[in-house]
Amino acid sequence: MSARIVSGGEGVDEAVAFLRRGEVVALPTETVYGLAGDAFNPLAVARIFEAKGRPLTDPLIVHLPESGWLDRVALFDSASQRAQVDQLAAAFWPGPLTLILKKHPDLPDLVTAGIQDVAVRVTAHPLFQEVLRQLNFPLSAPSANRFGKISPTSAEDVRNELGGMIPLILEGGPCEHGMESTIVAVKGGDLEILRPGPITSEQLSEYGHVAPPSEVVKTPGSLPSHYAPKKELQIIESDIMDWISASARKNPALLAFRSPMPAVIEQCTALEVLSCSGDLREAAAHFYGALRRLDQSKSDIIFAEALPEVGIGVAIMDRMRRASHGSRHASVSLHE
């Protein structure tokens, strides 16, 4: 099977037809592309796990067309929790926010990997919304990459990741945010950020006390190694030139935040600049695509420049650290 990339109204109709038959298709969202299947059809959900090579212990996000569908997939602990969720939904949906709530018993256990909580979100992408409007069921959709690999931010990225495993990819252009949704557990009035993303803790703090992230690894998706390139990736916290000169590698690639100095550029086999103007939102939107290109370049190591950890910079650095985690020399300092 080789995935076809389809677009426009006909593409939407085809995607809907596949989903009604219990097949899985890749759909664009404003964060990253998702691999979608009928959340109420365990066979379709199983196909998602299979195509991604994802362990059955790692739960999926359920995508709704609007917050009015929440009662079909989630339960509320109290009227005050309901009110808090309604406020969050009014402020951030449709958009890049995922909420963790108590699971509705009718939702298949496979979706939530057997746990009693469910992750829900309403995406802002018009094509994903159009698909949902034509269906009478919500869609489970994790990012459309092989498990643990770099998330796709274009239809072509999805084809490179899952082309042989799925029939159809709906073309929706490059993803606006380029970084997965912020995941927030809503518990006892507190908001706990389980995964940083485009909606920042500053934005959330208007809707509840933002609890400090706990140290416990809550889901396999929050394992230290994730979003991993094949090549070794080292994060540069100090002067780029020092790092590149100190490296024994002949062909370094550089993932730069802003445009580096010409002398640095000369030393690099491959270069990606996330945002010439130093804009963190733009950097986030380009991050995965740039990482993917450097991973495919002729370089033998990727140096990644650390970004300021403010706003969405928190989410970018979270992904960068996970991408570097498997690297053998990630913690080597220049002075060792």
Ligand code: TXA
């Ligand atoms: O932006 C996004 O959220 C994208 C688009 C496609 O919607 N989706 C996405 O899904 O990033 P995925 O599966 O790649 O990442 C979802 C993360 C995983 O780390 C999973 O373990 C966690 O959410 N998760 C899902 N359900 C959960 C639950 N009930 N409790 C805690 N974590 C959960």
Ligand code: MG
């Ligand atoms: Mg993912």
